[in-house]
């Protein structure tokens with residue numbers, strides 16, 4: 001008897017309970033509270049109760065999930081969950097995750113995960129084609145956009161700093177400088193701080209009237225730093241800023257980076273996968289000129305957390321940055337397979353590509369394209385409703401799906417945000433746009449419908465009236 005396995009009967013029972021749980025969850029979503037009040041007593045009870053010496057068994061475990069875990073969990077899959085850039089998982093996600101757990105492939109070197117190695121490669125090659133990268137590109141799936149940017153900047157350090165692996169940043173050399181905009185995501189600062197660049201060496205370039213990096217100021221800052229004896233090294237442009245969804249002028253920035261010999265990383269965690277639609281090429285086609293790019297399948301491909309992605313145009317540079325010899329990992333080279341331990345910092349790694357690949361197989365690329373186009377249209381619909389309402393003001397142009405607005409004369413939007421959540425109208429988020437406080441709805445949700453947006457608009461009209 002193995003106490004860590006289920007008996008045949010228990011497996012039947014767990015399967016039935018799981019199906020019932022998933023079915024009940026799905027059917028309950030329209031009426032679910034978006035932000036349920038956590039049951040603090042029960043959650044505190046979790047902490048106060050020692051781990052059982054003897055297991056409670058399948059049924060009691062499912063009871064606990066249903067009684068304690070689910071009711072105190074935010075309903076991210078609700079159609080009016082429009083806070084942050086966080087979408088609900090796609091429909092095949094729970095099943096793909098269950099299978100991935102069962103086969104537990106270790107995506108470090110290919111003998112431990114041959115099919116997984118090829119599946120990840122196929123996802124990465126497809127993502128590279130969406131971005132418009134050449135066939136030299138290589139990448140890796142990551143724990144999210146923040147990690148992809150961290151791994152990208154480490155790659156850029158390795159590429160641009162002589163002997164980086166041997167001496168790191170400890171050589172007696174002038175500080176390296178990284179440039180990004182005031183609208184960039186905090187993950188850029190975080191990466192610079194973690195990698196030892198130092199926040200003092202991150203330039204936050206001012207933006208234009210549409211919240212895009214001002215390329216003239218970028219050039220001026222680079223030139224000033226060169227005059228000061230510093231080492232301009234890397235520019236991080238954003239394709240879809242987190243607050244307003246603005247897209248930096250990628251082509252002009254790429255021209256400048258070429259001219260100044262700087263590594264160009266594009267943070268496309270929020271926006272770059274809108275490139276699935278041909279219509280977005282004009283706005284964000286410059287992504288194809290980056291040295292590296294961050295994408296986030298757990299946003300616009302609606303993969304369940306976590307699934308980020310780093311792509312590097314010249315894949316050899318990614319491998320150079322991360323490949324280390326290790327005698328105990330004896331691996332035979334194979335042209336079909338990739339050893340992902342040589343493309344990122346992790347050794348043991350989960351099979352993240354499975355859920356991304358499975359959803360693309362199950363629903364097809366066009367389904368994701370349509371979902372993204374629907375969210376863009378819904379964001380425009382919301383913005384038009386706001387513009388047409390006296391007492392509501394848009395705080396920024398709506399480029400993608402982030403809609404930032406304020407209720408005129410309302411000094412603090414916090415209580416309104418709380419009321420909207422308490423009335424189950426919607427979960428929206430706070431935003432500050434060039435010093436103006438307001439609300440941000442990010443329609444990055446494939447479940448949202450026009451009726452949902454109209455319900456929100458009606459409530460906002462009452463507030464403004």
Ligand SMILES: Cc1ncc(COP(=O)(O)O)c(C=O)c1O
Pocket residue numbers: 084085143144145146147185187238240241242267268269270296308
């Ligand atoms: C522009 C941008 N960059 C980076 C991130 C961070 O991505 P993640 O949460 O996957 O680490 C986000 C998240 O919303 C984002 O919008």
